[in-house]
Amino acid sequence: MSWLLNSSIGKKLIMSITGIALILFLLFHASMNVTAVFSEDAYNTICALLGANWYAVAGTIALGALVAIHFIYALILTLQNRKARGNDAYAVNVRPKNVEWASQNMFVLGVIVIGFMVLHFSQFWYKMMFTELIGHHEVALGGEMVSPQDGAAFIKYYFSQTWVVVAYLIWYVALWFHLSHGFWSAIQTIGWNNHVWMNRWKVISQVAATVICLAFAFVTIYFYARHMLCPF
Numbered sequence: 001m002s003w004l005l006n007s008s009i010g011k012k013l014i015m016s017i018t019g020i021a022l023i024l025f026l027l028f029h030a031s032m033n034v035t036a037v038f039s040e041d042a043y044n045t046i047c048a049l050l051g052a053n054w055y056a057v058a059g060t061i062a063l064g065a066l067v068a069i070h071f072i073y074a075l076i077l078t079l080q081n082r083k084a085r086g087n088d089a090y091a092v093n094v095r096p097k098n099v100e101w102a103s104q105n106m107f108v109l110g111v112i113v114i115g116f117m118v119l120h121f122s123q124f125w126y127k128m129m130f131t132e133l134i135g136h137h138e139v140a141l142g143g144e145m146v147s148p149q150d151g152a153a154f155i156k157y158y159f160s161q162t163w164v165v166v167a168y169l170i171w172y173v174a175l176w177f178h179l180s181h182g183f184w185s186a187i188q189t190i191g192w193n194n195h196v197w198m199n200r201w202k203v204i205s206q207v208a209a210t211v212i213c214l215a216f217a218f219v220t221i222y223f224y225a226r227h228m229l230c231p232f
Helices: 001-008 008-037 042-051 054-090 106-125 129-133 152-156 162-189 195-229
Strands: 139-141 145-146
Touching: 008 042, 008 054, 008 152, 008 162, 008 195, 042 152, 042 195, 054 106, 054 129, 106 152, 139 152, 152 195, 162 195
Parallel strands: none
Antiparallel strands: 139 145
16 A cells, blocks of 8 residues: 555545545536526525534545645645656646646646635535534625524625625636546546547546536526625
8 A cells, every 4th residue: 555655656646536536526516506596495405414413524624634635635636746857847848748837837837727716615514514514594795684594694695795796707728628637647547448449538628627516607697697686
């Protein structure tokens, strides 16, 4: 097992497995959010099921561990690659032909994604699950007191603010680039590819990234537009 933790291939394998697990979570999260567009009651029911229940808390801890492991190993590999390049680490160079822009900027994209996750957690998780965990049944939101299980209220409140909407849309763009490259790269690292399937996995990766990010963006823009057309 030492090769898994110490070798570059082992570190990439850990990054790949955690990355695929996070993509599956994003698919679930995006599907959950779209529910709010069609039925706020259904969305709130899901929020109640994923409140301070033990399985939701366990899932959140596991999710946090996946994010931490993925980011830490990305940082380690980035530093190792920079060290291996030595004096060429800061050299100005032209992007090699057939090398994706996202491939050369995965760590920067990951930092942007993580940064906006902090914003997202402070707006939603902290005021929803965490509020329930500390025993509060109401939380202040825009000058009103609402239930931490009223997820629709949180979406409508935050996605009525222009700066929040713009910030989230930027996040989705960075997430798309990160996922569209990261997905097929993870498949390649695991070894689930061959000459025929490599191009197919790249297409699947772009489709999956597009579906996830468009779903998030759709919900964000929908509630912002609804607020602008009918603010009361």
